[in-house]
Amino acid sequence: MYMSKMFVPTLRESPNDAEIASHKLMIRAGLVRNLVSGVYNYLPLGIRVLEKIKTIIREELDKKSAQEILCSALQPKELWEESGRWSDYGQEMIRLKDRNDREFCLGPTHEEIFTNIVKKEITSYRQLPINLYQIQSKYRDERRPRFGLLRTREFIMKDAYSFDKDELGLDKSYKDMYDAYSKVFDRCELDWKAVLADTGAVGGTGSHQFMAISEVGESDILYCMECNYAADREKADFMLDKTSAGEQQNPYEKIYTPNNTTIEEISNLLGEPYYKFAKSLVFKVKDKIILALIRGDREVNIIKLCNAIGTIEEYVQMATEEDIRRIGSEPGYIGPVGLKNVEILVDRELEYLKNFYTGGNEKDYHLKNVNYGRDFTGKIVELANASAGDKCPKCGKPMKMEKGIEVGQVFKLGTKYSKPMECNYLDENGASKPMVMGCYGIGVTRTLSAIIEQHHDENGIVWPISVAPYHVIIVPVNVKDETQFNKAKEIYEMLKQNGIEVILDDRDERAGVKFKDADLIGIPMRITVGKKIGEEIVEFKRRKEGSIEEIYIDSVLMHVKKCVSQ
């Protein structure tokens, strides 16, 4: 297309609220525009990249015999009541009523709808397995939309759902999708890792997240260089420290610790390391008070806490000072010994820690030589976050930590939806059984962001050829020079006829302005038609390498094709 006709509103400056590179560059390169918080409009260049990502996804999924369908965004309340999620899903779900006061939501996800469709149409084992997917807008009323397309309220997602006879079938479907996703993210030229993940609100028996490695990612990934173990921090396990497990239990003592309430203060006061303390955190979950006890040097993982008590993050609040006094304790001096009317969750590591310190539930006092089982009891659960340096749960080597953008996730749902929604089939013996399901998501708009995060430099986006909005941009240095302009048009037509996606920058602007725009919008190849056109020579620049070479016009197609086929 001719640049003068294209709707590509490039900007010199980034918007004030843009904190990360992809957000800044998507605005500056005219890919998207913000409408209201967390809601975007996609402009022509943005659409072209999205369509390329979608095509890659479709090709890889179709290879695995997945079939595309398209479901409505409007979903009736009744289906979500069947699955039990209407009340579970909190404020993130956008709800509405129609003119007859019937309740609907705007689909944040589609397990209920797909299960409902398959339940009605598939009755026999002979029709299984089946894998259906769609690419569609999803709606989640995020508390704090941010980071451009990384956290929005309306976004494009590819979601797939597999239906199998049994777990063995699910394993195969799951692996198929895992492999397809690996290909998709490879083809998008992302540096990614698949990591063990928590199943969260979706539920099920197992999950992996596909993480695009990036400093701006909101997820922490723990991984082992030695054995390839990798997990999202929400899920990551680690080898417990059992160093003190064999020690003798000493009699416990009350110690006077006036005005020393934080782990840092008390550790300084007593000259003992953080890991000799058990830290108490008090939460309120729907009017119930919960004390979570973990080693002083660790952090509570809120997802693990939720899993331990069967709730979701939205319902978990920190307790108030009043709450703490009501359970017979004292803010700053909380501990598990002697407390009443409270559920105590004990991180599993404390079972092996001997003679630790805790708060004394009394102003200015702590306890020394506290031991689980002898001095207090509680439910042993997994609460602590893994951290860089913790030992790999598989091989014991220290793990590393990196940040990632979650671009995809695959889940083994099992019968979580098929059982309550009665999505059954008749097996070979005529017995009715629930189908065994998997579900698989790719954040299409997130993938777009992640690609830019990994493929940009100080001058703009550097599109991988596989998803570039156009392959080539032709820049005549001076459009008023007829020879230059005519030759540029000739090359443009020649490339177009050879199936190359090409822009001709026919604007009457200084060459510098046009070069800057070409770099900003990240077109992989630039052909500059300038003064040497009389000698049939043009400049060939590759955006990624930054290399510029002079080539003869009759070799342009060869150079371009070589780059496209890479």
Added chain:
Amino acid sequence: MYMSKMFVPTLRESPNDAEIASHKLMIRAGLVRNLVSGVYNYLPLGIRVLEKIKTIIREELDKKSAQEILCSALQPKELWEESGRWSDYGQEMIRLKDRNDREFCLGPTHEEIFTNIVKKEITSYRQLPINLYQIQSKYRDERRPRFGLLRTREFIMKDAYSFDKDELGLDKSYKDMYDAYSKVFDRCELDWKAVLADTGAVGGTGSHQFMAISEVGESDILYCMECNYAADREKADFMLDKTSAGEQQNPYEKIYTPNNTTIEEISNLLGEPYYKFAKSLVFKVKDKIILALIRGDREVNIIKLCNAIGTIEEYVQMATEEDIRRIGSEPGYIGPVGLKNVEILVDRELEYLKNFYTGGNEKDYHLKNVNYGRDFTGKIVELANASAGDKCPKCGKPMKMEKGIEVGQVFKLGTKYSKPMECNYLDENGASKPMVMGCYGIGVTRTLSAIIEQHHDENGIVWPISVAPYHVIIVPVNVKDETQFNKAKEIYEMLKQNGIEVILDDRDERAGVKFKDADLIGIPMRITVGKKIGEEIVEFKRRKEGSIEEIYIDSVLMHVKKCVSQ
């Protein structure tokens, strides 16, 4: 793809609520499934047809330099307040609040959003004209969803918006879109007519609808075979009957007409034709009472009535008997003479009708020899529907009437949105002017329905090749016969490699069942591999013509290609 793996749930019976062929066949052929009233899910065959229609639309629009973007379905109230439509749009608009109680709607259309985008990015005459479009789900909470995909609450629409410097530019953009639409509907093999249309709630200065001719269409089209005048009945004009215009006005009389209240009764009683009467209809529009007076043989066109008083259909109700008494009249005997507290709208034809009958506003009495101007006054407006046989407003020949499905509409919006929303540009002299807009819609899911309405027979759908979900279906008569099945697979692979979209019906079913399904889902070509395979002979059936011929395997590709290229 292999039929055994495909999710194509065909049905022998139509659902009970399906009244029209496209609805029945879309369900029976497994293209769509209903979720709740007016909300559908599209299954794999449906998606494939939709994608083909979308591709045709994109190709034709791109040729006119329109550029694809994608806007959010979530639209903030504020933009609709700028245009003044937030309060105008009635219950059809689906409204919702986010977690911060901010109000949104689900876009029923996108004039506001596109105007807002362009207003922010385009500032100079040098950047005009521009034409942007999207293909996206729209939401309208229809009072009575019905007819399958013809009237739904969530549907796929292509909407385009053009921005020009002036009316001349708009004329060009409008013509471009008109031409593109003509190509689109031709390529979809629709029998269609472009007709003059009312601009309705969208507003503007001119409009055409693209109507697919069909018995089940909800629109009436008036057209002239002589001069090609064609218009939607809501808009259609006709030459007024001025036969009695020159008659002398007789003195008016009160006549006794006990128990004769309808036009039919009074016409019988007096032995006078319907057209000698003026019929009074009383409406209530937001507490205001309106009397509409038209000739006895005509019907009030509610759109023309709305246009005459500047309101929308949703606010127009029939008055109650009580309302009628309150304005000093009597149900069954209403007339314009002597009424108070009522706005009288007089159809323009009555200006030329002399000595007509009306109700006497008194039980059991009518008036004779009533004349407009002498006996009563009122606002002369256009109220009457045109009907078959009325004279063409251009050439005076009698018009015909047909029914059509509205598949597209183009509007000259002028400055209806750009003025209130301040979507301005600087002209050559630096003066700020509002852009002159057009908007252009195609109902993608409606087009799908219309194609089926026009292309089906008693056995199922008969897809035009341009939008068929697959080109060819290969049916081995007996899949257990290895020779048949292997040859079928060979042909399948050969066609696939040649870019033909092909299904292999590998199901272990009777041939009759497979033939029935092939007909039902409407694949344009069927290749049957049966007993003559030993002689290298297969059966080649064309769905549309119903013709079956025996051909040699080595001529299959030629036959198929010939049909695809037609």
